[in-house]
Amino acid sequence: MHVPFWLTTALLSPILLYQGKRARRVTPRLPEASGETSGQYGEGTPEFRLQVIGESTAAGVGVETHSNGLASQLALRLHERTGKTIGWQTFGVNGIRLGNLLQTLASENLPAADAVLLSMGVNDTTGFTSRAQFRRHLNTLHGAIAPLSRAPITLLSVPPMEKFTALPSPLRHIMGWRARQLDRIYQELAEQAPTDFRYLKYPTVEDPTLLASDGYHPSQRGYQFIAEALSTQDWGL
Numbered sequence: 001m002h003v004p005f006w007l008t009t010a011l012l013s014p015i016l017l018y019q020g021k022r023a024r025r026v027t028p029r030l031p032e033a034s035g036e037t038s039g040q041y042g043e044g045t046p047e048f049r050l051q052v053i054g055e056s057t058a059a060g061v062g063v064e065t066h067s068n069g070l071a072s073q074l075a076l077r078l079h080e081r082t083g084k085t086i087g088w089q090t091f092g093v094n095g096i097r098l099g100n101l102l103q104t105l106a107s108e109n110l111p112a113a114d115a116v117l118l119s120m121g122v123n124d125t126t127g128f129t130s131r132a133q134f135r136r137h138l139n140t141l142h143g144a145i146a147p148l149s150r151a152p153i154t155l156l157s158v159p160p161m162e163k164f165t166a167l168p169s170p171l172r173h174i175m176g177w178r179a180r181q182l183d184r185i186y187q188e189l190a191e192q193a194p195t196d197f198r199y200l201k202y203p204t205v206e207d208p209t210l211l212a213s214d215g216y217h218p219s220q221r222g223y224q225f226i227a228e229a230l231s232t233q234d235w236g237l
Contacts, residue, residue, distance in 0.1 A: 005177055012170055019171040020126075027166050028214045032094050033060025033069050038111075041076050042085030048237055049087040050075050051110065051149070054101070054119035054156075057223075058092025062212035066090055068220045070119065073227035082237045089113070097123045098137040105144060113149045115235055117200075121158030121186075125179045135185050142196050151236060152195060157202040158183040165208065166215035203229035 009016065040046050052058050052071035060069035075088035089111060093104060098120050118141070124134055138155075145153055161167065162176025190199035203226050205211065210222035218226060 002181060005181065008177075009174055012174065016171055016174060019168050023167055023171065027216060030061050030212055030214050030217060032056075032092070033063050033066045035065035035067060037066050037091065038087070038089040039067065039072060039075075040085060040087040041079035042083075044085055046087030047084040048078065048082075048115070048235070049111070049113045050078070050089070050235075051113035051116045052088070052090045052092070052119060053105070053110075053116065054092050055096050055121075055123055056092065056094045056217055057119040058090050059094045060090070060092065061094050062214075062217035063220050063223060068223060070218075070223050070227060071117075073223050074117075074230055077227050077231035078235060078237065081231055084237060092119070095123055097127055097129060098134060098141070099129070102137060102140055102144065105141075110148055115151050115154060116145050116149050117154045117156055117230075119156045121179060121182050122161065125158060125161060125175055125182055128178070129182070131181060131185055134182055135189070138185070138189060138197070146196075152190075152198045155186040155190060155197055155199050156230075157186060157200065159202050160204070163205070164216055165211065200230060200233055202226075 050071060057070050060066045063069055066072055069090060071088040071090035075086040079086040091108065091110065093101065096104070101120070142153055158179040160176055161179045162173050164172055167175060186199050189197045205218065205222060205225065210219055210225050211217065212219045212222070
């Protein structure tokens with residue numbers, strides 16, 4: 001148990017509750033992206049199939065269409081780097097926690113993929129999902145994804161919430177602290193079970209033009225920036 005975190009949170013709870021309610025009230029709630037949730041770059045049968053699943057970033061919040069979202073933009077950059085035909089598919093739900101995502105995925109017929117990227121953690125951070133539960137959910141997810149992809153699940157690190165300009169201080173610092181705790185679980189799983197999980201660091205988004213109008217989600221340029229950074233990693237192509 002992280003006693004310093006919980007003690008600090010308890011002491012600041014009146015302020016945090018007020019700031020959290022106010023942030024929900026004044027922060028614009030942007031819609032999920034529209035349009036096709038799959039596609040490809042290049043001709044013919046895809047030589048590599050990318051699947052992105054998760055919360056708002058997988059749902060394309062911050063851009064109008066999925067073609068400008070993370071899965072599409074990452075696939076585009078992998079195509080440009082390799083010249084190979086890259087297929088992409090995305091499945092995300094804005095505001096969802098990992099446990100609820102598991103329930104939702106159980107009724108979805110996801111296609112097979114050569115790489116699965118998980119973009120999660122923000123809602124489990126704000127919802128104070130326990131670390132033990134978060135770890136269990138991740139292992140359950142691997143069991144569900146394993147038949148679709150033999151590659152390790154790529155865990156995109158929990159965003160540094162202390163940098164979210166939509167959140168006031170001290171709320172954003174407490175959320176950043178909690179996000180780091182959950183992110184550490186990602187790192188531990190990747191270290192302990194590298195055949196099941198691998199870890200990728202979330203690119204640091206400092207430029208405000210990389211954020212959408214809510215100051216919370218990536219803008220179109222933000223998704224391009226993140227995709228460019230992730231495309232430099234080893235995807236087994």
